[in-house]
Amino acid sequence: MATIFSTPAYIDDLDQAGREQWSGALHSWFQDAADRLPTGHRFFNVVDNPLPAGAPTALIPWNAFPRKFTLRWPDDVETRWKTAENVVTRDMNDRQASYWEPAGHGKFRNANLLFRDQDEYCEWRCLRDPSTGRLERIVFTCENPEYWSTLAEHDSKQLLKLYRQLVGPQVAPEELIFQTDTYVRGKNGLVNLRGQYNPLNKWNTTDGLVHLTHPANSLQAEIYLAADATVLRTDGSGAVLTDDARLVCCAAYGSPNRSSDPTIGGKVNELVRNGLRVTIADPVGLYIGELDLAPIEPPGGVTAAECWKVVRGRQADRLILRAEFAPPEGSDFDLEDVLVGGEPLRYGGQLAELITIVIHGVGAATDAAAPRQGCDSKCCRIPESPRLVRIVGIGEACPEIAATLDVEAGPLVLPSLTASIGETLSADDLPRSNKRI
Numbered sequence: 149m150a151t152i153f154s155t156p157a158y159i160d161d162l163d164q165a166g167r168e169q170w171s172g173a174l175h176s177w178f179q180d181a182a183d184r185l186p187t188g189h190r191f192f193n194v195v196d197n198p199l200p201a202g203a204p205t206a207l208i209p210w211n212a213f214p215r216k217f218t219l220r221w222p223d224d225v226e227t228r229w230k231t232a233e234n235v236v237t238r239d240m241n242d243r244q245a246s247y248w249e250p251a252g253h254g255k256f257r258n259a260n261l262l263f264r265d266q267d268e269y270c271e272w273r274c275l276r277d278p279s280t281g282r283l284e285r286i287v288f289t290c291e292n293p294e295y296w297s298t299l300a301e302h303d304s305k306q307l308l309k310l311y312r313q314l315v316g317p318q319v320a321p322e323e324l325i326f327q328t329d330t331y332v333r334g335k336n337g338l339v340n341l342r343g344q345y346n347p348l349n350k351w352n353t354t355d356g357l358v359h360l361t362h363p364a365n366s367l368q369a370e371i372y373l374a375a376d377a378t379v380l381r382t383d384g385s386g387a388v389l390t391d392d393a394r395l396v397c398c399a400a401y402g403s404p405n406r407s408s409d410p411t412i413g414g415k416v417n418e419l420v421r422n423g424l425r426v427t428i429a430d431p432v433g434l435y436i437g438e439l440d441l442a443p444i445e446p447p448g449g450v451t452a453a454e455c456w457k458v459v460r461g462r463q464a465d466r467l468i469l470r471a472e473f474a475p476p477e478g479s480d481f482d483l484e485d486v487l488v489g490g491e492p493l494r495y496g497g498q499l500a501e502l503i504t505i506v507i508h509g510v511g512a513a514t515d516a517a518a519p520r521q522g523c524d525s526k527c528c529r530i531p532e533s534p535r536l537v538r539i540v541g542i543g544e545a546c547p548e549i550a551a552t553l554d555v556e557a558g559p560l561v562l563p564s565l566t567a568s569i570g571e572t573l574s575a576d577d578l579p580r581s582n583k584r585i
Contacts, residue, residue, distance in 0.1 A: 151195065152167065152168055152171035152290075153170065153171040153174040153175065153193075153194075153195060153430055153431070153432060154167075154171075154430050154431035154432075154459075155167060155170055155295070156291065156292065156295055156431055156432070156433035156434075156435075156467075156469060157431055157433060157435065157460070157461040157462055157467040157468070157469050158431055158462070158467075159460060159461070159469065160224070161299055161306060161310065162228060162298075162299065162302060162303065162306075163303070163305075165302070166298070166302040166303060168298070169298055169301075169302055170295065170298050171195070173294065173298060174193075174248055174432055175193065175195060175196075177367070177368050177371045177372075178191075178193040178231070178375075178427075179193075179370060180372075181371050181372045181374075181375035181376075181513065184372070184375065184376070185375060185376070185378065185379060185519070186379060186519040186521065187519070188516055188517065188518070188519050189375075189379065189518075189519055190378045190420050190424070190425035190426055190514060190516070190518050191374070191375040191378045191379055191425070191426060191427065192362075192425055192426075192427050192512070193427055194427060194429070194510070194574050196431050196520060197427075197512075198563035199510060199512060200349045200512055200513075203291065203510055203511060203512050204424070204511050205429060205508060205509065205510045206415060206419060206436070206508075206509040206510070206511070207466065207506050207508060207509075208411060208412055208415045208416075208506060208507050208508070209411070209437055209439055209504045209505065209506045209510050210268065210407040210408045210411040210412070210504070210505055210506075211234065211268065211407045211500075211501065211503070211504065211505070212268050212269075212288075212436075212500040212501075212503035212504070212505050213271035213497055213500040213501040213503075214232055214265070214266055214267055214268055214270065214406070215268070215405060215406055215407040216240055216241070216267070216403075216405040216406065216536065217231055217232050217240070219238070219405060219495075219533070219535040219536050220265070220533055220535070220536065222535065228400050228497065229494075229495035229497035229498060230495065231265070231272065231524050232265065232266060232495070232496075232500070233495060233497070234264075234265050235262045235263065235264055235265075235354055236262065236264075236265050236459070237260040237261065237262055237263075238262065239263075239265040239267065239362065239363075240265060240400070241331075241403070241405075243363055243364070244258050244260070244363070245258075245259070245263055245348060245363050246332060246333075246363060246579055247259040247261050247330050247331070247332060247341075247348070248330070248331045248333075249328070249329060249330055249331070250329055250331075251572040254574060255572035255574060256331060256572060259330055259570045261348040261353075261360050262348060262353045262354060262361075263348055263353060263361035263363065264353070264361050264362055265362065266362055266365075266500075266550075267362045267364045267365060267403070267406060267408075268406060268407055268408050268505060269360065269365050269370070269408055269434040269435075269505050270288060270289070270360075270436065270497075270500065270503060270505045271288070271289055271290075271357065271360055271361060271362065271365070272287060272288045272289070272357070272496040272497075272500060273286070273287050273356070273357035273496070274286050274495065274496045275287070278335075281399070282482050282484050282584055283482060283483040283484050283494060283495075284474065284482055284484075285472055285473070285474040285483070286472065286473045286474070286483070286496045286499060287382050287470070287471075287472050288436060288470065288471050288472070288473075288496070288499075288503065289357055289358065289359055289360065289469065289470045290360065290433075290434040290435055290436050290468075290469060290470075290505060291358070291359040291434075291460070291469045291470060292359065292360060292362060292365075292366060292367035292368065292434055293347045293359050293360055293361070293365070293366060293367075294343070294366060294367050294368060294432065295359070295367070295433075296347065296358065296359045297345055297347060297431045300324070300344070300345030301344075301345065304321070305312055307324065307345070308321050308324065310352055310358075311324065311356075311358060314356070314357075314358050314459070314470070315351050315355075315356035315357075315358065316356070319351050319356075320556070323349055323350065324345060324346060324349050324351070324481050325344060325345055325346055325349075326341045326342050326343065326344055327342070327344075328342060328348045328572075329342050330342060330346075332542070333579065338468065345358060347359070347361065348361055349408060357428035360434075362500050364403065364406075365434075367394050367432070367433065367528060369402075370434060370507060371428065371432070372401075373401050373402050373409060373412055373413055374412060374413075374416050374426070374427075374428055374507075374509070376399055376413070377395070377401060377412065377413035377414075377416035377417045378416060378417070378420050378425075378518070378519045379399070379400045379401070379428055379518070379519050379520070379521055380420060380421065380518050380519065380521070381395055381399055381417075381520070381521060381522070381523060382520055382521070382522055382523075383398075383522075383523065384522075386525075388421065388520070389436055389523075390417075390418070390421070392413065392414030393409040393410055393527075394409060395410070395413055395414055395417055396409055396414075396539075397523075397525060397526050397527035397537070397539060398411040398523035398524070398525065398526065399413070399469065399521075399523070399524065399525070400524060400525040400539050404527050404538075404539065405536050405537065405538075408505065412507060415509065416509060416560045419509065419511045420518050421518075422511075423513060423514065424511030424512060424513060424514065425511065425512050425513075425514045425516075426509060426510070426511050427509070427510055427511075428507055428508065428509060428510070429508040429509065429510040431467065433469070433507075434507060435461065435466060435467050435468055435469065435489070435505065435506050435507070435508075436461070436466075436468035436469070436471055436503060436504075436505060436506075437466045437468070437503075437504040437505060438503070438504050439452075439456055439471070439473075439499065439502055439503050440502040440504075441453055441456070441502075443488055443502060444486065444487070444488050444493075444499075445486065445487040445488075446475070446481070446486045447485050447486070448479070448480070448481060450475070450476060450479060450481075454476045454477060455473050455474060455475060455486070456471060456472075456473055457468075457471060457472045457473075457474070458471045459471060466506055466508075467481070473499055481535065487503070523542050524541075524542060525540060525541055525542055526537050526539070526540060526541075526542055526544075526546075527539055527540070528540050528544075528546035528547065529546065529547075529549050530549075531548070531549045534549050
């Protein structure tokens with residue numbers, strides 16, 4: 149019987165007080181997620197409601213490579229692999245990180261912090277030879293930023309120690325914190341983060357990789373999505389929806405252009421339709437499930453398995469938090485000598501397309517009827533790229549599109565999720581942050 153939530157993959161970074169602090173944060177997110185649901189909902193957590201013996205579990209998998217790039221460039225693998233490597237201040241959907249800086253006269257502007265445009269709860273970084281530019285190592289992570297913020301708050305020395313282990317001894321403690329006035333809008337108003345941990349510091353963006361950075365890649369988002377998906381949805385005729393894509397468009401609990409959100413929501417909803425109440429199993433987290441090694445061909449008799457190294461987490465339990473792909477020690481080749489599906493390995497996206505990300509769902513039988521709701525929203529195709537869709541209000545008219553699915557070259561920009569470039573906002577107008585403050 150769980151009395152507190154475990155750390156992700158049972159990782160041993162925190163002392164007992166730190167583990168209790170982490171558990172308390174998780175508990176509050178589960179409670180917040182449940183409070184948003186209608187009466188009689190089927191979402192619970194394993195601390196307040198311990199699982200009965202034999203409770204069924206469900207591995208919920210999806211592909212690590214951002215689906216939006218595959219939809220945008222279905223026939224141009226080079227462009228989508230290269231684009232996925234970008235560190236940006238605005239992603240392909242025009243989304244920015246929700247950090248703000250003073251703009252004078254009581255106004256604020258977006259701080260334009262950098263992050264990776266990799267939004268499937270998996271991010272990677274390619275390390276290349278500085279003289280030749282050839283690929284030497286690829287690092288993958290699915291560690292959630294909230295855990296690292298908790299670690300920073302509870303034990304800054306341990307935070308620095310881990311950064312130096314994972315990135316290098318050159319990391320300085322002051323480089324991990326906000327050095328200027330930087331704000332988020334929390335539950336109780338505007339919060340200045342100056343002097344606190346900066347999850348988008350350079351050692352986690354341009355010069356290193358420790359945990360997830362994309363604004364959509366938060367553990368809280370995963371919990372809220374799973375909770376929202378426990379509500380059954382009906383169409384105009386009253387029939388219960390069962391299709392993953394229709395569910396995410398109807399309920400607006402994520403992005404329909406991702407692999408993760410429709411998959412998580414659809415699987416959770418299926419468990420509820422099968423008569424279960426549902427939660428995320430302990431240890432709650434986002435995990436690398438596995439890398440499909442079959443299409444990978446290293447030279448010289450080396451196997452792909454010898455190149456894949458789990459750095460943090462547990463491979464046997466599909467609880468991998470961090471892994472690297474590199475030639476084994478003593479090898480005389482670099483990664484560009486490796487073939488992936490017959491192509492030389494040049495981008496991390498080639499391996500991301502072979503990686504499965506998972507969450508571990510769990511259910512418990514119940515006799516209570518699941519609540520049902522109609523659709524609050526729907527999806528419309530985007531004229532500039534009709535393979536992509538956006539969520540709109542249920543009564544909003546969709547724009548007309550050409551019959552062809554051809555798309556012109558160049559970046560796709562969707563309606564802004566934050567503020568227009570150069571726009572300043574008052575404190576009350578700042579989008580609410582999902583940060584735990």
